[in-house]
Amino acid sequence: MVSANYGKVETKRAILNILARVIEKYKFTSLPELTAALNRYNVAADRGNEESRTFKKGGLYNRMLNAKGERVGVPIKASDFHQKLTLNYLQNRFKINDQLRQTDKLRVKKAIDFTLYGKTNVTLDRLINILKREGIDTVLRKNESRLIYEITYVDHRSKAVFNGSSFGKIIVQKPFRNAV
Known part of the structure; x- marks a missing residue:
């Protein structure tokens, strides 16, 4: 397309x-x-x-x-x-x-979890790049102050789209560095 x-x-x-x-x-x-x-x-x-x-x-x-x-x-x-x-x-x-899309949810969640699990140096850029290799685009929604308030994942392989909130809380031990 x-x-x-x-x-x-x-x-x-x-x-x-x-x-x-x-x-x-x-x-x-x-x-x-x-x-x-x-x-x-x-x-x-x-x-x-x-x-x-x-x-x-x-x-x-x-x-x-x-x-x-x-x-x-x-x-x-x-x-x-x-x-x-x-x-x-x-x-x-x-x-x-x-x-x-319920059957596709696990694939996206696993990709996110795999990228973050046990790692202490994951930047937002790195998360985006790793997910992109898996066919998942990360769309950031920002407010007027340019602060990220929502992340949406678009899985082009399964053709499923998920707001980050649909996965529950994602616990990050340290805040993302070098945020986009």
Whole structure:
């Protein structure tokens, strides 16, 4: 699957192709998990801020991202697509995917545990690189102060996506050094 490149491809068609493929293939149970899978292809799903009309009416936008992960171009309403990949549709998909991905959870948890277990010098960069070799992308969500508040794991082999919180608490003896 090719990633969307703003200005080089027709935006709506590129977003729809990526959305349809990711929604069909990946098992995610929330909008942040879907967006983590979409980010690899320079696309994001976005509800807007809590005060926006779109958010209040249960709407959803899809938009392209540049190489730095920044929003570019005009967002496209999910309801504008012929396939109607709306928030309501996705919420039904979340329930289905919750059951489908249970068998994949152990693979991701074992990869994380193996990387961290008994080691005292694991940096966040090292964790990300080791997991990447296992086919698992690590997507960091940061607040305005650039502090990490959530880690999402996208397993491209099993096509399952998990927020870090779905594994319970991960106890790290020492804080990560050299955080991204």
